[in-house]
Amino acid sequence: MTSTETAPVATDVVLRITGMTKRFGATTALDGADLALRAGTVHALVGGNGCGKSTTIKVLAGVHRADAGRIEVAGSVWTAAGYDARAGRAAGLRFVHQDLGLFPELSVAENFALDAGYPAAGPGISWRRLHQRVAGLLEAYEIDASPRTPAGALRPSQRTLVAIARALQDQERDQQLVLVLDEPTATLPQHESQLLLDAVRRRADRGQTVLMVSHRMAEVLSVSDDFTVFRDGRTVATLAGVRPTERQLVDLMSGTATGAATQPAAASAPAGPATAEPAVLEVAGLVGGPLRGVDLAVRRGEIVGVAGLVGSGRTSLLKTVFGQHEPVAGSVRVDGAPAAPGTPARMAAGIAYVPEDRGGEAAFPDLTLRENLSATVLRRYWRPWGMARRRERAEARGLIGAHAVKAASSEVPFAALSGGNQQKAVLARWLRREPQVLLLDEPTQGVDVMSRGDIYRTVRDVAAGGCAVVVASSDLIELYALCDRVVVLRDGRIATEVSGSQLTPDHLTELTQSTAGPVPAPGGTR
Amino acid sequence: MSLTNTETVATAAGNAAAAPPADRRGGGGSWRGHAERHALLGLLVAVVAFFSLYPDSAQTFFTSSNASMLLGNQSVVALLALAVILPLVTGYFDFSLGAVAALSSVLTAGLMSFHGWSLWAAVAVSVAAGAAIGAVNGLLVTRFGLNSFVTTLGMATLLGGLVQWYTGGQTILAGIDPALPQFGSATWLGLPRVVFIVALATVVLWYLLAHTPFGRRLYAIGSNPRSARLVGVRVDRSAWTTFVMAGALAGVAGVLQLARAGSATADNGTGLLFPALAAAFLGATAVVPGFFNPVGTIIGVLFVSVSVSGLTLSGASSWASPVFNGAALLVAVGLSTYLGRARGVRTG
Numbered sequence: 001m002t003s004t005e006t007a008p009v010a011t012d013v014v015l016r017i018t019g020m021t022k023r024f025g026a027t028t029a030l031d032g033a034d035l036a037l038r039a040g041t042v043h044a045l046v047g048g049n050g051c052g053k054s055t056t057i058k059v060l061a062g063v064h065r066a067d068a069g070r071i072e073v074a075g076s077v078w079t080a081a082g083y084d085a086r087a088g089r090a091a092g093l094r095f096v097h098q099d100l101g102l103f104p105e106l107s108v109a110e111n112f113a114l115d116a117g118y119p120a121a122g123p124g125i126s127w128r129r130l131h132q133r134v135a136g137l138l139e140a141y142e143i144d145a146s147p148r149t150p151a152g153a154l155r156p157s158q159r160t161l162v163a164i165a166r167a168l169q170d171q172e173r174d175q176q177l178v179l180v181l182d183e184p185t186a187t188l189p190q191h192e193s194q195l196l197l198d199a200v201r202r203r204a205d206r207g208q209t210v211l212m213v214s215h216r217m218a219e220v221l222s223v224s225d226d227f228t229v230f231r232d233g234r235t236v237a238t239l240a241g242v243r244p245t246e247r248q249l250v251d252l253m254s255g256t257a258t259g260a261a262t263q264p265a266a267a268s269a270p271a272g273p274a275t276a277e278p279a280v281l282e283v284a285g286l287v288g289g290p291l292r293g294v295d296l297a298v299r300r301g302e303i304v305g306v307a308g309l310v311g312s313g314r315t316s317l318l319k320t321v322f323g324q325h326e327p328v329a330g331s332v333r334v335d336g337a338p339a340a341p342g343t344p345a346r347m348a349a350g351i352a353y354v355p356e357d358r359g360g361e362a363a364f365p366d367l368t369l370r371e372n373l374s375a376t377v378l379r380r381y382w383r384p385w386g387m388a389r390r391r392e393r394a395e396a397r398g399l400i401g402a403h404a405v406k407a408a409s410s411e412v413p414f415a416a417l418s419g420g421n422q423q424k425a426v427l428a429r430w431l432r433r434e435p436q437v438l439l440l441d442e443p444t445q446g447v448d449v450m451s452r453g454d455i456y457r458t459v460r461d462v463a464a465g466g467c468a469v470v471v472a473s474s475d476l477i478e479l480y481a482l483c484d485r486v487v488v489l490r491d492g493r494i495a496t497e498v499s500g501s502q503l504t505p506d507h508l509t510e511l512t513q514s515t516a517g518p519v520p521a522p523g524g525t526r
Numbered sequence: 527m528s529l530t531n532t533e534t535v536a537t538a539a540g541n542a543a544a545a546p547p548a549d550r551r552g553g554g555g556s557w558r559g560h561a562e563r564h565a566l567l568g569l570l571v572a573v574v575a576f577f578s579l580y581p582d583s584a585q586t587f588f589t590s591s592n593a594s595m596l597l598g599n600q601s602v603v604a605l606l607a608l609a610v611i612l613p614l615v616t617g618y619f620d621f622s623l624g625a626v627a628a629l630s631s632v633l634t635a636g637l638m639s640f641h642g643w644s645l646w647a648a649v650a651v652s653v654a655a656g657a658a659i660g661a662v663n664g665l666l667v668t669r670f671g672l673n674s675f676v677t678t679l680g681m682a683t684l685l686g687g688l689v690q691w692y693t694g695g696q697t698i699l700a701g702i703d704p705a706l707p708q709f710g711s712a713t714w715l716g717l718p719r720v721v722f723i724v725a726l727a728t729v730v731l732w733y734l735l736a737h738t739p740f741g742r743r744l745y746a747i748g749s750n751p752r753s754a755r756l757v758g759v760r761v762d763r764s765a766w767t768t769f770v771m772a773g774a775l776a777g778v779a780g781v782l783q784l785a786r787a788g789s790a791t792a793d794n795g796t797g798l799l800f801p802a803l804a805a806a807f808l809g810a811t812a813v814v815p816g817f818f819n820p821v822g823t824i825i826g827v828l829f830v831s832v833s834v835s836g837l838t839l840s841g842a843s844s845w846a847s848p849v850f851n852g853a854a855l856l857v858a859v860g861l862s863t864y865l866g867r868a869r870g871v872r873t874g
């Protein structure tokens with residue numbers, strides 16, 4: 001900490017929201033929510049899927065206008081109607097959205113300049129001054145990169161940090177900026193997110209104020225000073241300067257006192273399939289992209305996890321099995337028969353794939369929820385006289401109920417669903433095909449703690465019904481909770497495999513990290 | 527931005543004007559949804575009423591002869607507009623369709639006049655030529671990933687040149703099978719016969735786009751091609767098919783043009799393309815707001831043509847038509863984007 005800066009007074013509130021209400025048609029997203037952010041703290045905003053967290057942030061960013069309420073930032077007060085994006089920015093709010101908004105092929109320096117402008121040197125650009133300034137910022141944010149590195153070449157946590165540093169780059173003056181992050185770690189693997197949160201924590205220790213949304217309770221608890229809990233658009237708890245337990249937070253979020261939902265009951269999981277069951281999915285010698293010869297067999301009713309570092313080829317493996325990538329060598333067999341190439345053929349063979357990048361690879365944002373749900377089964381509804389809309393709608397409603405998707409109706413545009421509810425709908429879209437082989441890539445990202453248990457239960461039921469399930473996840477607790485067996489991908493091959501009593505989060509952490517140097521095992525408290 | 531195939535016109539009219547939170551298609555919608563779906567139709571009725579009562583045009587506007595002429599003359603633009611929306615649904619522009627229609631018109635006339643071909647053979651070859659040009663466009667855009675905007679604009683210029691070369695800049699008047707112009711001016715049930723061809727094309731396209739898995743997949747591609755690929759849609763093949771179908775439909779429009787005019791002028795088709803584009807974008811604000819759709823497109827064609835006809839009959843000069851077409855296009859694009867923003871749905 002520099003000597004010119006004194007520790008922030010922990011009691012002054014820099015951002016205060018009171019009685020915020022926001023309706024979308026018949027849906028009430030926010031119903032008189034309150035939030036108070038103390039200067040120099042990391043403040044976690046938590047709550048179940050669709051409780052209004054993102055809506056709050058979008059109101060602060062000026063994307064939506066609230067119907068009622070009061071917003072107070074750094075001493076200036078607005079009514080809901082008088083607040084807009086410019087007001088928030090002038091008052092010092094800075095946002096980093098989940099897609100970061102970086103241009104991967106441009107250099108880090110250019111990414112900074114596109115936001116703040118290029119320093120001029122006569123009629124041209126002073127690259128020297130730009131690189132100097134950016135190098136200073138990179139150092140301040142502990143980003144291990146040169147200003148000339150393309151942003152896309154950075155590792156995931158560093159990319160997020162670049163986006164954060166860029167958002168805060170005009171913080172030179174006396175003004176205190178407030179950093180707002182909506183699920184910054186949802187798509188990051190565990191230790192990447194740890195790196196990111198450590199860096200955020202260190203900024204906060206030097207006086208940075210941060211508002212953060214996350215569904216990962218362990219993370220939130222490790223980094224935050226204060227907590228605000230939302231439920232159904234209302235603030236149900238504000239915990240300033242006290243450290244709740246995970247169970248207390250979950251109880252507040254769900255409004256029940258069971259607290260058991262968060263414990264992924266691995267012990268209660270069915271004992272897995274008998275070893276006599278035949279292999280449904282057989283992958284042999286798969287080469288292509290980062291894969292250098294993967295062999296994997298998954299039996300009927302078995303849930304196999306795929307662990308590995310970023311870039312180890314987890315997603316490539318699933319996508320190749322799903323026919324998105326043509327392998328250079330190797331074979332994929334389903335039920336003993338070689339699967340024809342191409343996704344349509346693989347789907348016909350009974351393979352289903354829930355992709356990792358929900359917004360980019362799963363969503364049809366402007367189509368309705370119903371159309372998103374039917375995208376995998378369109379032919380079922382075709383009659384010579386047209387699509388059987390009535391039946392389609394009824395079945396969509398059934399799925400919405402069965403998978404607890406929170407939506408006003410089956411006819412809302414998909415983009416109007418909250419992140420976690422979109423994820424549930426994507427899962428539903430594939431499960432309705434009753435697949436033989438279910439490939440899941442980060443299946444619970446953005447899903448709240450309560451629903452996570454529901455999804456695990458659903459996946460187990462599907463497996464019990466005879467499906468072979470492959471789960472790629474960077475959340476090792478998830479793999480521990482869900483899988484009968486976990487394989488570890490390293491350097492494009494399956495390096496090891498663990499099952500039975502060997503399958504513990506700590507052991508998994510050890511195995512995945514073993515080539516990447518020692519990293520303290522986060523989570524894994526059991 | 528590089529020349530990739532990821533440009534999304536869908537953002538211009540498509541997803542920008544995505545649906546209201548309430549029920550969107552059919553069924554009981556919200557008040558706002560209803561108002562939006564039927565706004566363009568209401569506007570059309572209002573324009574008809576206005577010019578029927580407006581003193582300068584009242585005598586001539588609301589007469590069956592004017593209506594008949596108007597519908598007949600607009601049939602070519604209407605077919606072209608239907609062709610235009612096919613690639614647009616999947617997110618691609620095809621600016622060459624006007625030139626394809628012009629080429630088809632000249633080719634049909636030329637094959638009969640210069641080479642003595644029979645009417646049917648000439649028509650078949652012209653329509654096939656349209657489909658072939660669409661196939662080339664589609665291949666360049668989907669397989670080779672060229673920007674559809676630039677590619678089809680280049681194709682349009684090239685075809686315009688070919689038309690000049692083939693005709694030597696002359697209008698083809700003689701040697702056309704009289705059966706074709708006769709069909710073009712014939713009426714049935716008091717309406718020009720060509721109108722029924724447009725009606726048939728509209729119904730077929732409506733069925734194809736709204737009531738078959740193929741059509742639903744096209745809208746999925748328009749919404750997010752990467753997601754579409756991951757639910758098993760053959761994205762490139764489907765998009766290519768829309769280019770082929772659009773080319774063939776534009777070929778038919780060219781034949782219809784020849785039937786109406788009785789002669790084929792050396793033209794590059796731009797005069798046809800822009801009213802068709804305006805109609806397509808206007809149509810995307812109606813019936814199924816936010817999505818290019820055949821019925822909305824036809825309402826768009828009628829709205830533009832009725833307005834222009836009314837303006838002309840009440841004494842406006844020849845500049846009124848391009849000014850109106852251009853303004854309608856701008857308003858349509860702007861309106862759909864605004865509606866999308868107002869609802870806070872992804873605004874691209």
Ligand SMILES: Nc1ncnc2c1ncn2[C@@H]1O[C@H](COP(=O)(O)OP(=O)(O)OP(=O)(O)O)[C@@H](O)[C@H]1O
Pocket residue numbers: 024025027028029047048049050051052053054055056406407408415416417418419420421446448547869870871
């Ligand atoms: N543009 C919109 N149109 C209609 N409804 C919307 C829109 N945006 C959000 N909603 C609704 O508002 C509610 C709150 O959504 P919000 O995105 O704020 O939830 P969230 O707390 O961020 O949830 P998650 O944890 O799943 O991301 C949801 O019911 C959602 O369906």
Ligand SMILES: [Mg+2]
Pocket residue numbers: 053054055418419420
């Ligand atoms: Mg959210």
